[in-house]
Amino acid sequence: MKSSLSIIKIGGNVIGNESELAKFLSLFSELDGLKILVHGGGNLATQIFKRMGVASQMIGGRRVTDKAGLEVITMVYAGLANKNIVAKLQANGCNAIGMSGADGNAIQAHKRPVKDIDYGFAGDVDGVDANLLSRLLGSGLTPVFCAMTHDGKGQLLNTNADTIASELAIGLSGMYETTLYYCFEKNGVLRNIWDERSVIEHIDPEIYQELLNQGTIADGMLPKMTNCFHALKNGVAKVCIGNTIMLAQNENPYTTLTL
Amino acid sequence: MKSSLSIIKIGGNVIGNESELAKFLSLFSELDGLKILVHGGGNLATQIFKRMGVASQMIGGRRVTDKAGLEVITMVYAGLANKNIVAKLQANGCNAIGMSGADGNAIQAHKRPVKDIDYGFAGDVDGVDANLLSRLLGSGLTPVFCAMTHDGKGQLLNTNADTIASELAIGLSGMYETTLYYCFEKNGVLRNIWDERSVIEHIDPEIYQELLNQGTIADGMLPKMTNCFHALKNGVAKVCIGNTIMLAQNENPYTTLTL
Numbered sequence: 002m003k004s005s006l007s008i009i010k011i012g013g014n015v016i017g018n019e020s021e022l023a024k025f026l027s028l029f030s031e032l033d034g035l036k037i038l039v040h041g042g043g044n045l046a047t048q049i050f051k052r053m054g055v056a057s058q059m060i061g062g063r064r065v066t067d068k069a070g071l072e073v074i075t076m077v078y079a080g081l082a083n084k085n086i087v088a089k090l091q092a093n094g095c096n097a098i099g100m101s102g103a104d105g106n107a108i109q110a111h112k113r114p115v116k117d118i119d120y121g122f123a124g125d126v127d128g129v130d131a132n133l134l135s136r137l138l139g140s141g142l143t144p145v146f147c148a149m150t151h152d153g154k155g156q157l158l159n160t161n162a163d164t165i166a167s168e169l170a171i172g173l174s175g176m177y178e179t180t181l182y183y184c185f186e187k188n189g190v191l192r193n194i195w196d197e198r199s200v201i202e203h204i205d206p207e208i209y210q211e212l213l214n215q216g217t218i219a220d221g222m223l224p225k226m227t228n229c230f231h232a233l234k235n236g237v238a239k240v241c242i243g244n245t246i247m248l249a250q251n252e253n254p255y256t257t258l259t260l
Numbered sequence: 261m262k263s264s265l266s267i268i269k270i271g272g273n274v275i276g277n278e279s280e281l282a283k284f285l286s287l288f289s290e291l292d293g294l295k296i297l298v299h300g301g302g303n304l305a306t307q308i309f310k311r312m313g314v315a316s317q318m319i320g321g322r323r324v325t326d327k328a329g330l331e332v333i334t335m336v337y338a339g340l341a342n343k344n345i346v347a348k349l350q351a352n353g354c355n356a357i358g359m360s361g362a363d364g365n366a367i368q369a370h371k372r373p374v375k376d377i378d379y380g381f382a383g384d385v386d387g388v389d390a391n392l393l394s395r396l397l398g399s400g401l402t403p404v405f406c407a408m409t410h411d412g413k414g415q416l417l418n419t420n421a422d423t424i425a426s427e428l429a430i431g432l433s434g435m436y437e438t439t440l441y442y443c444f445e446k447n448g449v450l451r452n453i454w455d456e457r458s459v460i461e462h463i464d465p466e467i468y469q470e471l472l473n474q475g476t477i478a479d480g481m482l483p484k485m486t487n488c489f490h491a492l493k494n495g496v497a498k499v500c501i502g503n504t505i506m507l508a509q510n511e512n513p514y515t516t517l518t519l
Contacts, residue, residue: 049335053311072340076308079358080339084408084416088362092414098364099338103347105357105401110332136399142364148341154353156342244323 006138006177007036009175010166012185013043016082016244017196025184026250031034032091035138035177037169039096041085041148041162042077049077066121066159074159078147087145098142103157105133108165110150111222124150126165129172132167142200174236179239180247181232183225189243189256190226192217200243200254202249206230209258226258233260265397265436266295267427270317271444272302274504285345287507289352294397294436297356299345300421301336301406308336318337325380325418333418335404346404359387359400361409362416364392367424369409369417374507383409383417385424388431422484426491433495440491440499441507442484448502448515449485451476459502459513466491468517485517492519 009029015021028036042049051056055073066074083099090097102108102124106124110124137144146169148162163183170181188201204212209226212218218226229240241247243255263327268288272363274280288297293429301308309316314332317324325333342358349356361367361383371381396403400512407421422442429440448459463471471477488499500506 052313075343076335078338078339079343080335084338084362086332087360088410089414089417091362091410092363093411096365097362099360099362101343101346101358102265103343103356104348104360106355108351131401140395151347151350154351155348159349189471 003176003178004082005034006173006179007032007034007182008039008166008170009036009182009248010184010251011016011038012245013041013162014183014186016043017045021245022086023089024247025245026089026093027224028202028245030095032248036085036143037134037138037147038145039091039162039169040078040082040144040145040219041080041165041260042074045082046074049073049081060118060120063120063123063157066123068122070250071122071157071159072189075149075157078149079158079177081124083145083147090143091206092144094142096141097145098137099145099147100158101147102160102165105137106130106151106153107133107144107146107170108160109153110160111152112156112158121157122158124152125161126150126160126168129168131172133201134169136175143147157199166188167228167237169234170237171235174238178193178238179236181229183229183240183242184245184247185242187244189217190222190253191248202254204256205260233258261433262437264293265432265438266291266293266441267298267425267429267438268295268441269421269431270299271504272300272421273445275299275302276304276307281402282346282348284504284507285348285352287504289349289354291507296397297345297349297402297404298369298392298407298421298425298428299331299404301341301342304341305333305336308332308340319377319379322379322382322420323418324378325354325382327381327450330381330416330418334416335515336410337418339509341379342406344403346348349402349404354402355400356404357396358406359402360406360416361419361424364396365389365410365412366392366403367405367409367419367427368412370411371415371418381415381417383419385419387429388427390431390435391430393432394435398430399446421467422487425497428495429491430494437497438495440488440496442488442499442501443504443506444501446503447475448506448513453489462514463517464517465519488517492517498499506510
């Protein structure tokens with residue numbers, strides 16, 4: 002039987018909020034078994050963009066990354082956010098090791114080809130080095146990935162944190178029973194977006210089709226769902242979506258997706 | 261017989277100078293055997309301090325690190341400088357992994373006690389996890405350390421890069437025959453500071469005493485020498501001081517220190 006591995010993507014709303022981050026890191030540290038954390042830069046990135054006087058353009062929820070923007074992202078994601086998280090996990094007794102996709106060549110990617118939109122230094126993932134990660138996990142380390150990859154030719158690339166989490170979960174599903182956790186600001190996938198108590202606790206492809214037909218799932222939740230089912234179809238055992246509190250495995254409801 | 265391990269501290273003048281850095285990283289990649297790179301932030305840090313509007317105070321060649329300064333240092337050392345070096349080494353076929361002392365709890369330190377001067381968030385090293393580093397080296401990885409440590413209680417600390425290099429070399433000398441390389445802007449320890457051809461090729465404690473008596477070694481070179489002999493007295497096999505070109509092991513002279 003394969004060991005279990007949890008891949009947890011932390012929400013952007015938690016990064017840069019000191020008390021929320023501390024709460025999350027405490028829950029994460031207490032989580033049993035092998036685990037990997039994935040984060041972006043959240044509000045922290047927005048703040049530093051402003052302070053450095055670097056303009057930041059978003060198209061369809063994705064950042065357009067020019068040379069100056071990539072510098073800021075490298076500083077905030079791989080530096081400020083990553084090292085503070087690692088130092089705090091260490092204080093909680095979790096032996097974290099901060100990484101980008103360039104470190105140990107863990108995640109290779111290529112610059113997104115320009116079609117209608119030029120996203121600049123944005124990376125689409127080619128593959129994950131499961132052997133490297135398995136060696137790190139096996140020696141008691143907990144990898145903490147910031148949302149950056151590289152192209153193997155010396156270029157760092159800004160890469161969507163949700164995608165990094167799902168690619169890690171897929172890439173490691175041959176060696177581990179992987180569960181993917183997406184933490185965000187809501188309690189889960191909601192029937193009524195204005196009612197936090199309307200969490201849909203289980204979604205499979207059939208239920209998903211019904212929800213789509215009813216128009217219950219739309220807008221920002223659509224790419225998230227596509228990403229989740231992509232992961233499930235490629236070997237990931239389970240995807241969970243909810244507030245950070247779902248990691249406590251208490252009675253608060255959250256959404257679980259399976260095939 | 262113990263395997264050889266080279267610990268190379270890159271000069272601040274090289275970081276932030278794209279062509280010099282590329283030259284150095286190419287030499288570093290071609291270096292045979294196990295190796296570890298150590299870097300600070302150099303000019304790059306000074307530039308970002310300015311752009312962020314954060315004041316930076318230096319006392320006796322050491323930076324006083326307040327909260328805002330620590331943020332900038334974390335962004336530049338662990339983010340911008342470290343990840344660019346790692347991505348470029350990967351492009352050269354060197355399987356680099358970027359680290360701070362917090363990552364994997366590799367280097368623990370404590371905040372420097374306040375005596376006459378309060379250096380703020382400056383760290384004095386307590387110890388190095390040689391087993392972790394040996395596992396990383398043994399699996400084909402080349403650690404690249406930025407000049408940061410942590411106190412194990414969640415606090416990152418700015419730590420002198422020369423010190424990190426010597427502590428790594430000392431800490432690993434039980435498992436490896438360690439050679440410490442200090443790359444800086446000069447060809448080595450010079451008899452005449454204005455003459456780059458006046459390199460003193462070998463220094464041992466006896467010669468060092470003579471040079472001190474003659475007043476040949478003074479000012480900025482004194483703490484560097486103290487640091488070198490401290491390393492030698494604690495298990496390091498050899499210390500080399502010179503321009504990056506010394507890594508090419510060609511005929512250019514540089515300074516070697518032994519006991």
